[in-house]
Amino acid sequence: MRIFEKLYLTVQNLLSFLTGGTDCICCGMQTYAVPLCKECRKKFFEYVQFEDEKRCRICGKELVSEKLLCTECVKGERKRVLDGLYPIHMYRLWKKDLLYEWKSQDQRSLSPVFASLAAKAVNELLSKNKIKFEAIVPVPPRPGKIRSKGWDQVDELCRILEKKHGFTVKRLLERLSSIEQKSLNKSERKGNLGARYSLKKGVFVNGSNFLIIDDVITTGSTLEKCAVLLKKAGAGEVYGLSLFMVD
Template identity: 45%
Template structure:
């Protein structure tokens, strides 16, 4: 299987992220204390690592959300199962309180110095709860996003995982719909299933050559209804990939 070689652009991009992370200054977006390593202080960074690695609460075996009084499967999946093609879903943080602030700063306020922190946390979670030897498939950005904003958070996260930690990244999916999912209510999100994503040229080629990996890890920033993840997993499974695990930085529970 052929992979794109590292380019000077890859290393320059990574170096800029590191410098931005190390020499940025301001206040921590979690606790408000002064920080000289980006938008989050060392103390809060440590708390994030600890929470990511020591989350022992029971999880739904289908969607990965925390169970309250249920056993094995949460009420949402019992009432209306959305995720049918994912083999395992691993959310890192619940989407509440400080987590909302972090995601907003990263995704909407273009605080790209958080990308390195999130990549390091993802790497730790992948090693502990999934597998080091796995192909990463990023959920693709909507058309025109990178051109208009200059970057995409999942694209950048995947690049850091590739350059710093050595993961193989396969861009097997493309997004066809320009509308933002976050602006749709649950009913409209569910009705959009299967209409947003499609196979990339790389996926079509690897499928025709019978050289697809048996297992991949789909990465996204936040799991809300599960429609995005299910749409992507269904495409990957239909193309011939046997096992599709999912890593989501945040989960709305």
């Protein structure tokens, strides 16, 4: 992480401590700096698992029965360019609040927590031979977002994965439009009204495999668009990983 970002997080944590801390988003217990107590954080991390019998083989959604595909994928409503899609948590209950605090309330003390969660998930996928990749590719932010807001959650997540957890990160993509995905409905996300992306100039992937990372997926269209670009450029297998999935 950059020096000014480390300083920002240190000051944020110190202020939280001096003002009496904060409440755990999950259980309400008092905690300091990070709004997730040790016990709830442990539970949050223990859930990382990608057993085939518990996940849809196409979209990675949790299954409520022993079928291999979820209802939408059985109907053929989802077609994937991705060679595998792995959401870690479903976007439900207090986990929605956790993501809201991170993205909308600039609670950047959660960035290392989410990065550690992503690192654990990736290592499990690697150890179980579900994926093999040369580099992580972050979904790029809207044009001007980092300049105006000061940070982007996926960018920060990937820098921690790179600096602290030792993963190779390649920023191969750029976003061309400034439309916010949250302002679109489901059909608009699936169509061409959502964000547009492109490969950065001079990018040459030479048959490499990649893992695209995003914070939350609704229809999966963003990861699909990114996967299409990488494969058109000559990528081999392309996988997707997200912290949360809306179901």
